[in-house]
Amino acid sequence: MARPKPSTFDKVKTVAENRRARFDYFIEDTFEAGIALTGTEVKSLRFGEGSITEAYAEIRDGEAWLVNANVPEFTHGNRYNHEPKRPRKLLLHSREIERLLGAVERKGMTLVPLSVYFNSKGRAKVELALAKGKQAHDKRATIKERDWKRDKARVMREHG
Template sequence: MSAKKTKGGMVSRGIVAQNRKGRFNYTIKETLEAGIVLKGPEVKSLRLGRATLSEAYASERNGELWLLNSYIPEYQGGVLSRFDTRAPRKLLVHRKQANQLIGSITRDGASLIPLDIHFNDRGIAKVTLGLGQGRKKEDKRHAIADRDWQRDKARLMRSKGRDYG
């Protein structure tokens, strides 16, 4: 899914913010797309692509899922309404899905990690949540070694192709 920019430089579709460390620090077992409750200026700020999810996490409060510690900067387009940049934001999922996720969190000790914020084809802001287990240090080292090997293998294949072609 690629980002499509309008003439004002705003993103109408595609990924706005990613949590790249989320996939590195956790083994993601399952992903889920959830809606997010936002105010007007927050949506405009997201469309400018200036959000950060590096320290964000999702949690349960009173039987509902909330996105905590995500950073959406204030919109500077002349709007007078101000909002808290790190305010908790409610996540919209079906009741059955919420109960399953809350059960996994409490029973299995899993974590709910926001992986990205994106706009779908209809222009609605969505959050991709990953249900994952924390990785140990040796697992992270193994992931780094695998990533380096894949990169080196691709380089070797490209260089072999040039020599023979």
């Protein structure tokens, strides 16, 4: 039997975050996945470089891949430096991959990376979300709710 997953992931150092994802999508479920990286990619990420704003994940041939994530070339790298936008393999259990594939195919959901971070053991991880896209009216409701929370906090500060 599998070990129960913690409600939040052990994020020691967050490298890249996709803040727009929570605005554009309804987040249904989150997964923690390892990333298969080369040496210069790890060094570049440790320096805090990298972007996942345009990235997405897909499942090809029973494997999960992170596509369009930008990890810039390592500045002190030599001729063995990596390609910045290459597809990177995500390390997930086969049961998790089957579950994600089923949700993407049947329910029309999307795999969106929320953040790239290093855990307490120093391993690079991706927080991957199973998400459904928002319509324009849903986005307006999100903006309205966010503004109301901000105004409520301001009023409470002034009068409370």
